[in-house]
Amino acid sequence: MNLGVRRTLDRLFTGLTGASIVLLMLVLMAVLGPMIYRGSGAVLFDGTVEFRRMQRDLFNRADRDALSAEIAETDEARQVVYEMIDRFKKGIDIAAMSSQAREINREYGGELRYRDATAEEYTESREVARTIRDKLEEAFGSQDIELIRKNIAEVLAHKDEPRFKGTVAERFFPLATDFLDAAEHIDLSHYHDYLVALDEVEVLLFGSAERPGLLGPRPNQVARPLAMTSYGATRWDQAQALLDRLVWAEKWVEKEPGRPLVKERSPRAAMFHGTALEPLFTYVPEHIDEMLRPRFTVYWQFFIDDNFDSHYFGGVGPEIIGTLLITVVGMLFVVPLGVISAAYLVECASEGPVMRILRMSINTLAGVPSIVFGLFGLAFFVLFLFPKLGFEPKACILAASLTLAVLTLPVMIRASEEAIRTVPRSYKEGSLALGASRFRTFVTVTFPAALPGILTGVILSLSRIAGETAPILFTGAVAMGPVPKSIFDPTRTLSYGSYDMAVGDRLAMMVPHNQYGMVLTLIVLILILNAVAIVLRSRVFKKLKGH
Amino acid sequence: MESRSLTLTLGPSADRRRPLALTPGEDLVGFISSHVGRAVLFLITATSVLAVLLILLFVILRSVPFLRDFGVGEFLTSRLWRPTADEPVFGALTLIVGSLYVSIAALLFAVPVGILAAVFLSDILSWKIRNVAKPVVEILAAIPSVAYGFFAVLVLAPWMQRRFGFSTGTNALNASIILAVMALPTIISVAEDAISALGRELREASYSLGATRLETMVKVVIPAAHSGIIAAVVLGMMRAIGETMVVWMASGNATQIPHPWWDLSQSIRTMTATIAGEMGEAPEGMPHRSALFAVGVVLLLMTFMLNIVSEYFLSRAKKAAGKS
Incomplete structure (x- = not known):
């Protein structure tokens, strides 16, 4: 083949391999980008006076005097409306x-x-x-x-x-x-149209029983049962969206028969042309600042607050607690089991059929689909073991933790095994030569030397447990419910919450910041754990290489 | 300054008068304790074996009543899955096909990219840049599946619906793209291990004959590492078949076999998604619940088979690397 063609092909190949990594980076950015961008909006945003009012009423958290003065001022601007x-x-x-x-x-x-x-x-x-x-x-x-x-x-x-x-x-x-x-x-001749249009305007401004409005219910209106409709736009981005819908009326029109409907926008003021309401559509956009008072807010309490009305208001506190509880209880089982198994595999076992069976089991366990762990957890822990032990056979944190412990056992064993194996032979031989028993050598020499590596395994298992959803679907996770009092209660978790909010009801779709905030919390938690593990591992390698 | 004494202080347990040889009693105690200790350690290690056996036992036990009443043949060949009809029909064929369908589609995306990336990481990048590129793969692996599912439903699905005019954004294409992303880290790391384990000799021989990098890779390195690469593909397949949250959220969950078969824009339903979605509505003691466990058995058997295949190729790859 011509040399030029070969060179071009070679360059093309090199370019393609590089492109594959670039593609991976792009995918990573595409996945994380929207979550970081929209998720951070759950904590950092421009909160309006309605947000501060909501915080005062629902979470008992406000500078009451200043807020009352602020509300009085905004009410003045709203009076015109x-x-x-x-x-x-x-x-x-x-x-x-x-x-x-x-x-x-x-x-x-x-x-x-x-x-x-x-x-x-x-x-x-x-x-x-x-x-x-x-x-x-x-x-x-x-x-x-x-x-x-x-x-x-x-x-x-x-x-x-x-x-x-x-x-x-x-x-x-x-x-x-x-x-x-x-x-x-x-x-x-359009009396009726006016009534309908007015009703729409009123819903947009003051909300209805189902959806919140721009300004919230009028001062002497009957209290609404849902918290979400009892306040106006709590966030400036929400206010902007509602304002846009107030000023521009949207209609789906059929441009050509058979084609998908096309969205058409027209100024809502035109509907009220010449009436007493026409000035409203210039007044509200001009004075929206005075009526809502947006202010940059750092809502760090997102991570400790419970939520109201399926996450319309509030944060992910109970979800974080639930995730941590499941993770910690799971680690209590999996860490000792994993470390001891790894120690046995490295120190005691000799190659042979027994070892082959052990290894095969660990590999098989690692390959079992997560949903099958869910089935197993339900069938074995919840429905078989719990009644035998005298517990109530229901989904709970303990069952979820045990299921996840079985799931992460291979991860833990493999990481610890590698950590123990990387301890230099000279350490062990030195100890054995001094007359220490093998048990003593392991406890006082090998184990401490392998500890950072084992810790890496612990952290990786932690992050795996925290992120899994399928195994806890039937063993301990719920979408709604109280904060668990003991490990025999089911709990909300970040992972199941993310699922529920992504495919859940219309309500969740109205608060994308909370949707993305939940999943971002989960991702950040897991990425931090992984970053710690990566750093720890590289330091261990450096240290062991130094010797 | 006071001069420090340099005498070696021994702990109280160190008895200097002790003879070096053990007494028979001590010897016996040591012997027994070491064996008992070993046995205890072995029992603890055997938890993994126990877990595998218990998983098999309990999932199969729960599916037995269903399989006895409805028959394995009908379960595996019927296309109808109507668990809540007056006369419920549990035909898992559609679900099995659905699982295989998205997994294979995912591999079609993932394998070329994965092998190219593995080559790039092992042979082209310098060691320093490699340490930057590898964490990208590790982060992709670390992101929990529910977050991928979240992305599929809320970002990818609306985008695809707008961009390509699909009737629904949650379809086989969406699920297989995400599954490909999730299978990629596995494929890349296993394939990269296999490729870089080959050693320098093969490559240097090829280069010294005047071959370009492309020729070296395609004609020498990849053929030599084929066992490891096959193992990587099989492991990626395992990951895709067993994945639950993503397919549940992104595949649309319509019980149908795609027709025409190449049209990825249709909704499908997989085994994992069916179990996840219907378990909550299947009451204890009903055939529906047993049927779901039976689906679990099929899933389990499939992954066991893939596991055996991957082990076989992995051991072959190990031998091949040892030879070169």
């Missing part, structure tokens, strides 16, 4: 206005009975009031602006009549003017 909505509503909510008119009429009738008036006066007043009511109701129900003007004018003609002075009936007139005011500005 409330007023705009109320004013618009006055002219638009026909059902409410009609019932109001009827109520005024009824009350006026009641009032009249206790007045000194002749029977004639009484009947006449009642008659007039009734006409006013009918005219108003006719106007409310009409879409003809001329008719409305006429009716309202007729109603307002009664305004200065002495018989209504100082009575309930006076309330007829503001009702009439408000309505006329609104009716002059809106397209009467």
Whole structure:
């Protein structure tokens, strides 16, 4: 073959091998990048006044006086919004206005009975009031602006009549003017559309029973059962998103038949063109800072807080505790077992069928799929062993730890074995030559020398236990539940929590920072453990090489 | 300054008058204790054997009632998996095919990249840069599977749906890409061990004949290290077949055999995902639960087989490295 072709092919090959490592790095970045970027948002973000209010109410954690002052100030800015909505509503909510008119009429009738008036006066007043009511109701129900003007004018003609002075009936007139005011500005044929659009705006601003709004419930609104809907946007990014949805209305339109729907954005203000609500859509974006007061927040309590409403608020404290508990209890079993097994394999066993069986078992154990460990843990520990020992046969931390201990046993054995094997022969021979027994040599010479290596194995097993999910699905992990009181309770863990939040309900999708925060906590925990193990190992190698 | 005394102080246990030879009694005690100690250590070490046996025993025992009632043949050949129907059918064929399907697809991605990376790490990179590149592989191996699953569901799936217009982002392609990433560290480290264990002689002989690096690698080194590379592929396959969380989260869990067979954008369902997903809803004592254990047995047997194959090739690789 031509030399040039060979050289080019060779370069291509070298490039390809390099590209494979670059690809791995890119994959690593692609996996970790979004998690670090979005996960760190669980701890570092711009918290609004609503966040501080939530922290005060749910976690009892705030500078109360300063917060009260802040809330008062923001309320002042919000007042304008409330007023705009109320004013618009006055002219638009026909059902409410009609019932109001009827109520005024009824009350006026009641009032009249206790007045000194002749029977004639009484009947006449009642008659007039009734006409006013009918005219108003006719106007409310009409879409003809001329008719409305006429009716309202007729109603307002009664305004200065002495018989209504100082009575309930006076309330007829503001009702009439408000309505006329609104009716002059809106397209009467789209009454219903206004109501729907207004409802949307109100949900976006104040939230509903299902979803939180930008500002949270209005001050004198009925308390909501869920914590998540009792506050406005607690984070500035959430506020921005809600604000965007407030200003821009989205609609899915079918551009061509058969094609996927296309999202179309239009300014929401256009829906309310010419009405009293139109200025809202410039006021809110301009004054959002005053209404929410974003401030950079370091929410380190994310790592100790319990959560509310499936992780909508709060942190991953119980998950961390659960993970640590399972890990520590598991290590109690696996470390002694692993170290002793490794010691036996290195120091005592001689090659032969027994050794082959031992090795094969360890390799087989390492290859068993994690979900099968879950089945085994359920069948053996939970359903077989626990009743025999007099424990309640239910999934719990102990069962999960035992299952994971069996799972990591090969990791522990292999790491310890390697650590013990790397201890130089001269150490051992020196000790044996001094007359120490083999047991004594192992305990006082080999083991201390191998300790850092064994520690590496311990840390690697730790990180393996902390990260496994499948084996604890049926042996001890739950998605929701109290913090465990003993090792006979099931627990939440970071790993199972990550799973649950990734595929869980709509609620979790609303709080991506908490979703990613949970999995980032898990990854950071495991990567720290691994980094420690790597550093430890390289130092051990250096030290042993030095001798 | 006071001069320090240089006498050697012995501990109280050191008895200088003790004769060097042991008395028969001491000898006997030593003999017995060393043997008893050995036996105890052996018993502790045998925990691993016990664990393997218990796993086999309990998973098989639990599946026996189901296999007796429904028959092994039907279980392995029926395509229908309808555990909650009025007349439940438990045909595991779809699940077995699903597991093999994603694993093999994953290997198609992972093996070329893995071998190239192994060559790069063992033969091309200088020792110093290698110490930087290796942790990348180690971190990839350390990231827990649930985090990969999380990535598959929340990042990769929406992206694929947008980018390629798939009807769903959780499909065989998604699962096999992630499985490939998870199998890569295993493949790379085993293959790299095999390639670098070959020693310099083969390479130097090839280079001295004027071969380029490509020719040396493809015609000499990789053929010589083929046992180790096959073992790497088999171990990667084991990792992919046994993986639960990723396939559960990313494969879509639709009980179907892909049709046409090469269309990776369809949802599938694997054995591991079925066990993980349905165990919680299968009450104790019902055939559904036994059926899931039976699926576990199939899974276990498959990994045992792969394990034996990998051991065989690993031992051959060891011998080959010893020879050269």
